Amino acid sequence: MSYICIKFSVVQDKKQKAVAYWLLAGVLMIMVQVLLGGITRLTGSGLSITEWKPIMGALPPMSEEEWNKAFDGYKHIAQYKILNHHFELSDFKFIFFWEWIHRLWARLLGVVFGIGFIYFLVKGYFDKKMVTPLIILFILGGVQGLIGWIMVDSGLNNTNLYVDHVKLAIHFISALILLCYTLWFALQLLVPEERIVYNKRLRNFTIINVALLSIQLVYGAFMAGLKAAIAAPTWPLINGNFIPPHMMEQSFFSHPLNVHFVHREIAYVLFTLIMLWFGAATKFASGFKDSVLYSAKWWPFFLVILQVVLGIVTVISSPNIVFGKFLGFETLALLHQLVAMFLLIALIVNVYIIRPKRQ
Secondary structure (H helix, E strand, C coil), rough: HHHHHHHHHHHHHHHHHHHHHHHHHHHHHHHHHHHEEEEEEECCCCCCCCCCCCHHHHHCCHHHHCCCCHHHHCCCCCCHHHCCCCCCHHHHHHHHHHHHHHHHHHHHHHHHHHHHHHHHHHHHCHHHHHHHHHHHHHHHHHHHHHHHHHHCCCCCCCCCCCCCCCHHHHHHHHHHHHHHHHHHHHHHHHHHHHHHHEEHHHHHHHHHHHHHHHHHHHHHHHHHHHCHHHHHHCCCCCCCCCCCHHHHCCCCCCCCHHHHHHHHHHHHHHHHHHHHHHHHHHHHCCCCCCCCCCHHCCHHHHHHHHHHHHHHHHHHHHEEEEEEEEHHHHHHHHHHHHHHHHHHHHHHHCCCCCCCCCC
């Protein structure tokens, strides 16, 4: 009887790991999707496709006539009329490619999740406790696609040169929520109980860092949407000042220089808090060498240092921006976005493995 129980437990463990690896593949694909969104934004490609066709839009224009029709749609919006009126069809094809690949990857992500779901369902890999999280996962994915179109639609007019920066931030943060939710689901299936630690104060401290990082990510999206890096391409001073002049006369949510200032100041605070958190986590983890925390505590430490350095270098390089090109600034900005995602993941893992108390 004991042999049967052990064998059943092993089989169940293998099934859970298979589902977890499928979810982690989804996490990786979501990260790629966010990076493709970053490339789309940095190359000024986001408004090149002026229609939302969730099914038929999977194929690019297949003839010269279809290409000209897509280009004509782009010619009706302000971005073309004011910024890109010099574009030839070949220029349009370049920006179209990045927006198309961004949307295609989103569709591929849906296919991977859909096929995986059907496969594991038929094989009986899901248990009852997985059903609700999976339903939520698919809803979040669908909502993310809808938010993406609402964001794009905000720039398809005769007034705006780019998408609305607030809607851009919502699109970005909703993608990260989907990423974190998928990761959390995978951790539930992968991390054994004996490798979890219990410390209410340290967990609360970790959650505070996640909350502050979330605000910082919103302001990072504001920075991107408002092209605010170039507003102060200096460091450590902001255009020669500690505090921007006339700061209180402008909005902290839509004025590029104020958004830039807030983004910098949050970075300093977040850096300090994570250093303090690392000290507390190191002291506590010394008594739990078999826990995930013993190694996981290092990830936020290294990543926040790298992120601050990348942020500084990116800002200083911003005068080299060439609209529609992907050069040094754009590469640094994309790396800055990538490390931000890794930092978020690192903190979420630590939130998961540090519990307030035993159940």
